[in-house]
Amino acid sequence: MYVAVKGGERAIENAHRLLAHRRRGDQSVPEVTLDQISEQLGLAVDRVMSEGSLYDRELASLAIKQARGDLIEAIFLVRAFRATMPRFGASEPVDTGAMRVQRRVSSTFKDIPGGQILGPTFDYTHRLLDPSLARGFVPEAPATTEASTALTPRVTDILGRDGLIESSPQAEDGAGVGDLTREPLNFPADRDLRLQNLARGDEGFLLAMGYSTQRGYGRNHPFAGEIRFGEVEVEFVAEDAGFAVPLGSIELTECQMVNQFKGSATEAPCFTRGYGLAFGQSERKTMSMALVDRALRARELGEEVRAPAQDEEFVMSHSDNVQATGFVEHLKLPHYVDFQSELGLLRKLRQEFADAQAPDAMKEAAE
Amino acid sequence: MTQHNDQQAQRKAAMAVLAQAEAGEIAARLRNFALPDHQDLRTPENGLVMLRGRAGGDGAPFNLGEATVSRAAVRLASGEVGFGYTLGRDGEKARLIALCDALVQSRDFGGAVERDVIAPLREQLMTRRTQAAAETAATKVDFYTMVRGEG
Numbered sequence: 001m002y003v004a005v006k007g008g009e010r011a012i013e014n015a016h017r018l019l020a021h022r023r024r025g026d027q028s029v030p031e032v033t034l035d036q037i038s039e040q041l042g043l044a045v046d047r048v049m050s051e052g053s054l055y056d057r058e059l060a061s062l063a064i065k066q067a068r069g070d071l072i073e074a075i076f077l078v079r080a081f082r083a084t085m086p087r088f089g090a091s092e093p094v095d096t097g098a099m100r101v102q103r104r105v106s107s108t109f110k111d112i113p114g115g116q117i118l119g120p121t122f123d124y125t126h127r128l129l130d131p132s133l134a135r136g137f138v139p140e141a142p143a144t145t146e147a148s149t150a151l152t153p154r155v156t157d158i159l160g161r162d163g164l165i166e167s168s169p170q171a172e173d174g175a176g177v178g179d180l181t182r183e184p185l186n187f188p189a190d191r192d193l194r195l196q197n198l199a200r201g202d203e204g205f206l207l208a209m210g211y212s213t214q215r216g217y218g219r220n221h222p223f224a225g226e227i228r229f230g231e232v233e234v235e236f237v238a239e240d241a242g243f244a245v246p247l248g249s250i251e252l253t254e255c256q257m258v259n260q261f262k263g264s265a266t267e268a269p270c271f272t273r274g275y276g277l278a279f280g281q282s283e284r285k286t287m288s289m290a291l292v293d294r295a296l297r298a299r300e301l302g303e304e305v306r307a308p309a310q311d312e313e314f315v316m317s318h319s320d321n322v323q324a325t326g327f328v329e330h331l332k333l334p335h336y337v338d339f340q341s342e343l344g345l346l347r348k349l350r351q352e353f354a355d356a357q358a359p360d361a362m363k364e365a366a367e
Numbered sequence: 368m369t370q371h372n373d374q375q376a377q378r379k380a381a382m383a384v385l386a387q388a389e390a391g392e393i394a395a396r397l398r399n400f401a402l403p404d405h406q407d408l409r410t411p412e413n414g415l416v417m418l419r420g421r422a423g424g425d426g427a428p429f430n431l432g433e434a435t436v437s438r439a440a441v442r443l444a445s446g447e448v449g450f451g452y453t454l455g456r457d458g459e460k461a462r463l464i465a466l467c468d469a470l471v472q473s474r475d476f477g478g479a480v481e482r483d484v485i486a487p488l489r490e491q492l493m494t495r496r497t498q499a500a501a502e503t504a505a506t507k508v509d510f511y512t513m514v515r516g517e518g
Contacts, residue, residue: 100500145501146504196431247453
């Protein structure tokens, strides 16, 4: 247990002053601006927005700067900020099928309507450090080709037309949308809450959990049916205006995993699916999320729950890096009273042990 | 009713363009405009909107995460009330969108605001999107599956 202690105010103040100085670093080096962070460390900003659960590039950039690049600290700052703002309501669900796609790949079909579009990707790079970036670098203008006007339907929608994949469960009439920022989490949790939890979950945790399913701990035989990244429009039903007003657009990444098929006496076999969605360009996150979403559907799909990734209480209770870091890092705070009582108990036990040994020792000495 | 729907569609289309513009760009377009008297009905206010997705892209909705949103409302002296909503925390932009929304509804100013403010901003937006789409299109690939040799 942590017990409040008094004193140390001066030391704390000076420590924070020192932190501000260290954060700035060598003052002969130019200070980094929020625009520079947003433009040149864009994927870090995307991650802080996703796991901070707040879409605002400028605030995420500020948080990264303030946290000296510690992304979990930055996520913590963003979460704390969002708690200070009033909520106007909830948006209409975004339509990822109408995304202005900047990247879209499928590992299941090479010829998909709208085509395979690589976009800005690390894929197929050689992962060799590029010394030219160390010197100041002016990139070539991007190549351009006239864009086709063909639509880019979701791959799962195409499979769905032939009944080869299960359809997405629809909401029951009048069913609300669960919100774990408003109500405490109870288990078993429905898929809306699971997806919300995974969407703000730690990328590293989800990566490890997703990886564990591939290695056999709750195997579900996944294919990346489609990964798409681009802009979608957001609309919000504004009560004062009396209709759904456009708010602008946001960047999202979506991953549709196509998984092992399932059938029963009454239903023809079809592929099952897992889903990932996150702010910005967050492919590793959405792929991991989709693997874990599928694993967590074990109960509803009648699979035996044996592996950690299939255990919703385990996954959902440990996915949040702000909660996790809070509990792990609180161990740093003064626990003097706790420790003193443990120390007292240990000394007593050691004394009892020594007393119990003593007669034996004397006996041995006599022999 | 149809007229009402037409006007609503027109307001939405204008808002969709304005939400994508910078406050400075909207203000610059309005500078050459003989604005009628107007007042703030709701001074700009920042808050959050919970963004929703759908399971599988087309299934039941779920809460994805929040976004910052700024909103405002403006009333023209002639009575039209406009609403401004935009992602982000730029209250001035929300106020300018609300002003434009009020002007769009005005019989005297609707045509002019469409011509001098909305249409040029829409064109600018379309140019940006066409450029981005052309850059994306250049990265479209064909994966060839190697044909296995006979026997």
